[in-house]
Structures are given as structure tokens and as C-alpha cells.
Amino acid sequence: MSYRLCVIPGDGIGPEVVPVAVRALQVLLPDLQVEHAEAGWACFQRCGQAVPEATLERMRVCGAGLFGAVSSPSQPVAGYRSAILTLRQTLGLNVNLRPVRSWPGVSPRDDVDLLILRENSEGLYSGPERMLDSGHAVAERHITASASEALAQRAVDVARMRGAERITLVHKANVLPLTCGLFRDRCRVVLAAAGLEDQVDESLVDVAALQLVAEPERFDLLLTTNLFGDILSDLACHWSGGLGMAPSLNWGQSIALAEPVHGSAPDIAGSGRANPLAAVLSAGLLLRYHWRQPALADQLEAAVGRVLALHAGKDLGTATLQQLERSLLRQLTHPQSD
Amino acid sequence: MSYRLCVIPGDGIGPEVVPVAVRALQVLLPDLQVEHAEAGWACFQRCGQAVPEATLERMRVCGAGLFGAVSSPSQPVAGYRSAILTLRQTLGLNVNLRPVRSWPGVSPRDDVDLLILRENSEGLYSGPERMLDSGHAVAERHITASASEALAQRAVDVARMRGAERITLVHKANVLPLTCGLFRDRCRVVLAAAGLEDQVDESLVDVAALQLVAEPERFDLLLTTNLFGDILSDLACHWSGGLGMAPSLNWGQSIALAEPVHGSAPDIAGSGRANPLAAVLSAGLLLRYHWRQPALADQLEAAVGRVLALHAGKDLGTATLQQLERSLLRQLTHPQSD
Ligand SMILES: CC(C)[C@H](C(=O)O)[C@@H](O)C(=O)O
Ligand SMILES: CC(C)[C@H](C(=O)O)[C@@H](O)C(=O)O
Numbered sequence: 001m002s003y004r005l006c007v008i009p010g011d012g013i014g015p016e017v018v019p020v021a022v023r024a025l026q027v028l029l030p031d032l033q034v035e036h037a038e039a040g041w042a043c044f045q046r047c048g049q050a051v052p053e054a055t056l057e058r059m060r061v062c063g064a065g066l067f068g069a070v071s072s073p074s075q076p077v078a079g080y081r082s083a084i085l086t087l088r089q090t091l092g093l094n095v096n097l098r099p100v101r102s103w104p105g106v107s108p109r110d111d112v113d114l115l116i117l118r119e120n121s122e123g124l125y126s127g128p129e130r131m132l133d134s135g136h137a138v139a140e141r142h143i144t145a146s147a148s149e150a151l152a153q154r155a156v157d158v159a160r161m162r163g164a165e166r167i168t169l170v171h172k173a174n175v176l177p178l179t180c181g182l183f184r185d186r187c188r189v190v191l192a193a194a195g196l197e198d199q200v201d202e203s204l205v206d207v208a209a210l211q212l213v214a215e216p217e218r219f220d221l222l223l224t225t226n227l228f229g230d231i232l233s234d235l236a237c238h239w240s241g242g243l244g245m246a247p248s249l250n251w252g253q254s255i256a257l258a259e260p261v262h263g264s265a266p267d268i269a270g271s272g273r274a275n276p277l278a279a280v281l282s283a284g285l286l287l288r289y290h291w292r293q294p295a296l297a298d299q300l301e302a303a304v305g306r307v308l309a310l311h312a313g314k315d316l317g318t319a320t321l322q323q324l325e326r327s328l329l330r331q332l333t334h335p336q337s338d
Numbered sequence: 339m340s341y342r343l344c345v346i347p348g349d350g351i352g353p354e355v356v357p358v359a360v361r362a363l364q365v366l367l368p369d370l371q372v373e374h375a376e377a378g379w380a381c382f383q384r385c386g387q388a389v390p391e392a393t394l395e396r397m398r399v400c401g402a403g404l405f406g407a408v409s410s411p412s413q414p415v416a417g418y419r420s421a422i423l424t425l426r427q428t429l430g431l432n433v434n435l436r437p438v439r440s441w442p443g444v445s446p447r448d449d450v451d452l453l454i455l456r457e458n459s460e461g462l463y464s465g466p467e468r469m470l471d472s473g474h475a476v477a478e479r480h481i482t483a484s485a486s487e488a489l490a491q492r493a494v495d496v497a498r499m500r501g502a503e504r505i506t507l508v509h510k511a512n513v514l515p516l517t518c519g520l521f522r523d524r525c526r527v528v529l530a531a532a533g534l535e536d537q538v539d540e541s542l543v544d545v546a547a548l549q550l551v552a553e554p555e556r557f558d559l560l561l562t563t564n565l566f567g568d569i570l571s572d573l574a575c576h577w578s579g580g581l582g583m584a585p586s587l588n589w590g591q592s593i594a595l596a597e598p599v600h601g602s603a604p605d606i607a608g609s610g611r612a613n614p615l616a617a618v619l620s621a622g623l624l625l626r627y628h629w630r631q632p633a634l635a636d637q638l639e640a641a642v643g644r645v646l647a648l649h650a651g652k653d654l655g656t657a658t659l660q661q662l663e664r665s666l667l668r669q670l671t672h673p674q675s676d
Contacts, residue, residue: 145473
């Protein structure tokens with residue numbers, strides 16, 4: 001099998017962290033064919049489009065992509081929409097997979113290993129917004145059976161891969177019985193059909209948010225809607241060491257786009273101090289879930305773990321991107337060294 | 339001035355914790371006139387209404403209330419709606435004030451002192467939900483200038499009372515530019531008109547959720563919409579020692595209803611082990627913000643602090659409600675004792 005990767009560095013630190021992840025992937029997949037495409041704010045300013053048609057085309061051809069980060073204008077600009085939202089929606093990347101686990105040296109605790117599966121196509125992200133009058137705005141939250149079932153179907157797959165013992169459906173059905181009720185019920189049907197009903201429980205989103213802070217070790221697989229998943233995955237990544245260690249995979253039926261959760265961090269762009277590990281771990285999600293190479297993904301994560309262990313005690317923030325890259329590539333090529 | 343309080347114990351541990359808070363209030367306000375009203379699931383089963391008209395009437399007459407907690411049926415029941423939502427909406431309790439602070443012995447850190455002002459009347463809580471077809475549901479999120487301005491107006495008041503140095507507007511305007519944009523812009527106008535523009539900053543809700551976990555000490559006053567406030571206040575109360583220490587005030591123009599954030603906890607109801615301090619602190623919010631008796635509120639909070647300090651080292655969970663009440667009343671009447 002030959003692997004193709006469409007690289008979309010984007011703005012800010014994107015072009016700094018993405019090449020590190022690509023070089024790590026190339027160690028594990030020597031035949032990887034890398035192509036480049038553009039998206040984001042600089043791209044919009046240059047060509048009037050945040051996601052040019054050529055980029056979508058490249059993604060479709062490659063089937064796999066690695067996205068860096070994009071900036072946004074501080075005030076809304078006509079015609080501009082966040083590039084990542086356009087990519088998710090146009091390419092049908094309907095599930096967002098966000099693992100959170102403890103890492104040596106950077107995590108505040110060592111017992112967290114959970115995975116959030118966030119619905120990635122609807123909810124408050126797809127519905128239209130409109131002004132009823134100048135002092136009254138309304139947004140729509142759409143939830144469908146098909147998107148909920150597609151998420152749960154992916155959860156079945158992931159649950160088998162990781163031998164999940166607990167699958168928590170997170171919703172707010174006490175206030176939103178129709179939308180959240182539909183989501184919950186359809187997830188339950190799919191999970192039950194796969195014989196997983198004994199593992200399933202549920203939690204209200206406010207309760208889940210508190211438990212993710214107080215007892216994160218109790219979670220295994222979490223399934224939730226788009227905006228809840230956005231909020232919960234950000235707060236949970238505290239346990240993996242913060243946004244610098246938070247990977248994600250925008251995961252469609254035949255196309256997947258890996259994306260570090262962090263933003264373009266204009267304040268540190270160019271300083272050589274960006275942490276590339278979220279991008280590296282995102283590439284690892286491509287390996288594990290999209291290309292179905294769990295052994296290679298394990299290798300990559302083990303290398304990241306050793307890099308962090310070597311830095312333990314020192315502040316990761318004092319390491320430069322170059323040092324981390326060198327250390328990572330050494331661990332990948334000579335796992336016993338240092 | 340004579341003070342009247344409408345007491346609504348509700349279900350589960352509500353009738354256990356509320357009397358403790360009432361007795362504490364009576365020490366500080368010997369003339370307090372206490373009246374009783376009912377609401378909740380048991381009330382619904384008895385009389386077919388979760389919030390009888392007589393309860394609303396009692397609240398209007400008293401102007402101040404203390405709500406315990408209510409249970410909900412596990413499956414939706416026709417005609418039943420959460421009593422607290424009905425009370426908030428029918429009585430125009432348009433702001434929900436939720437302070438989070440460190441307490442000796444029970445808080446994981448000692449430097450947190452923040453206050454969340456949650457819009458309490460609209461957002462995803464007020465809009466209708468409907469099924470477009472059996473596999474497609476939609477909810478509406480309504481945001482109005484008037485509700486946003488009313489929240490910000492309260493924030494001006496609170497900011498002056500606590501000498502707030504930082505006011506953070508929490509939204510998701512990058513995805514919801516119209517609804518969240520309206521909220522943010524109207525809050526800014528009101529805060530600026532009060533001369534507070536230099537204290538104001540903003541944060542996306544996902545970023546704020548992570549920061550509330552990672553650096554809660556950096557927050558002072560947070561303003562946000564209804565559901566975001568629900569989620570953020572639950573997760574933040576980890577820092578005050580969890581739901582057992584989380585008070586709130588549903589705060590309208592002329593009526594206020596104090597409410598511990600915890601639920602009816604049917605699993606421990608009747609065991610004598612419920613923690614009454616969230617109810618007590620909620621009563622303290624009535625004193626401070628509704629009745630404008632900050633000195634009495636300080637007295638009450640100081641007494642709670644001493645009770646906790648006396649228990650420090652021991653697990654608060656092993657103290658009974660009776661012990662905590664005795665200790666609290668002793669601290670209120672003889673502040674130097676023990
Ligand atoms: C940039 C923003 C639109 C995006 C989102 O809200 O999904 C981000 O927060 C994320 O989680 O990937
Ligand atoms: C019980 C529920 C309807 C309520 C809410 O969502 O507002 C609760 O979570 C709260 O925060 O007071």
C-alpha cells in the first residue's frame with residue numbers, strides 16, 4: 001500500500017510544527033508521498049479564499065491530510081470563514097477523535113487515558129444563524145439520527161480497538177429533550193446492536209465537565225455532540241499537559257485530516273519555541289485510525305513518551321522545537337539511545 | 339426593614355439541607371419571617387404541577403426564596419418540566435450568580451476567588467425545540483440585546499461590590515458570530531458606559547473551560563450565556579470543593595431565589611450525611627446581593643470557613659449534617675469558640 005499525505009501548514013506556528021510531524025511519519029512510512037496545499041488567513045488575503053478548491057481536490061486525492069493551524073481576523077471579514085470548519089464540512093469529516101492521556105513530565109496526573117468522540121458535522125456548527133431584529137439573534141442546533149448513528153458506529157470501531165470498558169454518552173437531555181434525546185437514543189441503538197449496551201452509561205454535560213476535572217481517570221470513551229465536544233476536549237487536555245499535547249483527527253468515511261488542537265499562536269510564531277508534539281501525535285492518529293497501522297502508532301507514541309521522559313524535570317517550555325525534533329527522530333530511529 | 343423568605347425544600351436532600359440554612363439565617367436576621375411552599379417531583383405526583391401557582395404567588399409576596407433541590411423522572415413525563423426552570427422563567431430570575439472560591443480543608447487549591455454571572459433566561463433554555471422529521475431535531479438558541487444588557491448591568495453592580503479587576507466575556511463568536519457577537523457587543527457597551535472597559539477581556543468558551551482548570555486563579559468576574567454558564571460553573575466548582583460547596587443565586591429585578599447547585603441526591607437522602615453548606619452559602623448570597631447586607635454575609639461565610647477549618651484533616655464526608663449544623667450555629671453565635 002502506498003500512503004499519500006496532503007500537508008496544509010496554514011498560519012502562525014502551523015508551518016513550524018507540521019514539518020516535524022511529517023519527518024516523523026517519514027521515518028515510519030519511508031514511502032510516504034507528501035503533497036502540499038494551502039488554507040487559512042494568509043491564503044485568504046493572498047487569493048480571496050480560506051480554502052481554495054485546489055486544496056479540497058488535493059485532500060480528496062490523497063485521502064489523508066495534516067493540518068497545522070490557522071489564524072482568524074480579530075473582526076469578522078466578509079467572505080472569510082474558519083478554514084478548518086470549511087474543510088470539515090466540505091470533506092464530510094463527520095467525526096472528531098480527541099484522545100487525552102497522561103504523559104510523563106508534562107501531565108499533572110499519571111492515570112488518565114480517555115478518548116472523546118465529538119460529532120463534527122452538525123449541532124450549533126451547521127445550523128444557520130440570523131437576526132430577527134437588530135436586538136435579537138437566533139442560532140439553530142440541528143441533530144440528526146444519521147449523524148448520531150455515524151458517530152456511534154465509529155465508537156463501536158474505536159471501542160473494539162481499545163477494548164473500551166465504559167462508553168459515556170454526554171448530553172443535556174433534561175433541557176433539550178428532542179435534540180439531545182435523539183442523539184442519545186440513536187447512539188444507544190447502534191451501541192446495543194453491536195453488543196456494547198452493558199458498557200454504555202450517560203452523563204449530563206455539566207456533570208461530565210465537573211467529573212472530567214475531578215475524576216478524569218474514570219472515563220474511557222466519551223461520545224458527544226459538536227459544541228459540547230469542543231468544550232470538553234479542551235478542558236480535558238489539561239490532563240495530557242495542555243494544548244501543546246492535544247492531538248485530534250477529523251475523521252470521515254474515506255478521508256481523514258489530522259489537526260493539533262492548538263491554534264496558530266502568533267505570539268510565539270517564529271521564535272522556534274512552538275511544541276511540535278501535538279502535531280506529531282495527530283499524525284499518529286492517522287497511523288492508528290485511518291491507515292490502520294496501530295503498531296506504527298504505538299511506536300510513535302512510545303517515542304514521544306521517551307522524549308518527554310528525557311525532558312522530565314526540565315521545563316518543556318525551555319526546549320526548542322529543534323531540540324524536540326532531534327530528540328524525537330533519534331528515539332524513532334534508535335529507540336534505545338540517550 | 340423586615341425580611342421574608344419563601345422556603346421551597348423540594349425533593350431528596352432538599353428538605354434536609356434547607357432547614358439548616360434557614361436556622362443560620364435566623365441567627366443573623368432574628369426577625370426573618372419564614373413561609374413555606376412546595377415544588378418538584380413529589381409535588382407533581384401529588385398535585386399534577388411541579389410548581390403550583392400558590393408557590394409562585396408566595397415567591398412574589400416574599401421577594402426572596404430558598405430552593406433545596408428537585409428530582410426528575412428518569413424518563414420524560416408529559417406535562418412535567420424541571421421546577422427550577424419554571425421558577426426562573428416565570429419569576430423573571432434573569433441572572434444566575436455563581437461564586438467559586440477556595441475553602442480551607444475542602445478545596446484542592448487556596449487561591450481561587452471567582453464569580454460566574456450566567457444569563458438565566460434565554461439561550462438554548464428558552465428557544466423551542468421541534469422535530470423536523472423522526473430523524474431530525476432542531477433547537478433554537480435565542481440571544482437578545484436586552485437580556486445581555488441586563489446581565490452586564492448586574493455585572494457592573496457586582497464588579498463595584500467586589501472591586502473586580504478583570505471581567506471576562508465568555509462566548510463562541512468564532513462559530514456563532516450573530517448570537518455570541520450580539521451578547522459580547524452589548525455586554526461591552528454596558529460595561530464601557532460604566533467606565534469598566536479597561537477591565538474587560540474575552541475568551542472563547544473552549545479556551546475558558548481549559549483555563550478554568552489550568553489557571554482558575556486568573557479569573558475574577560466571568561459573564562456568559564445560559565448553557566455555557568451551566569457547564570463552566572459546574573466544572574469550576576471543583577475548586578471550591580465540589581458540588582457540596584457550590585451556591586447560586588437566581589437573581590431577578592425584585593425577586594431572588596437562592597439555590598445550591600447540587601441535585602436532590604436520592605442516594606444519600608435520609609442518611610443524615612448530606613452537606614448543608616451549599617444551601618447555607620446560597621442563603622449567604624441572598625444576604626449579600628439581594629438584601630444588601632454584606633457584613634452579615636461576611637459573618638456567615640467566615641463561620642463556614644471556621645467550621646471547615648475545624649474539620650480540616652478529617653474527611654468532610656464523615657461529618658453528619660447534624661454535626662455541621664451544630665458547629666455552624668456555634669460559630670455564628672460564639673465566633674471565638676471551639
Ligand atoms: C477554531 C474553531 C472553529 C474550532 C472549533 O470550534 O471546532 C476549534 O476550537 C477546535 O476545537 O478545533
Ligand atoms: C437542573 C438543570 C435544569 C439546571 C440547569 O441546567 O440550569 C442545573 O444544571 C443548574 O445548573 O441549575
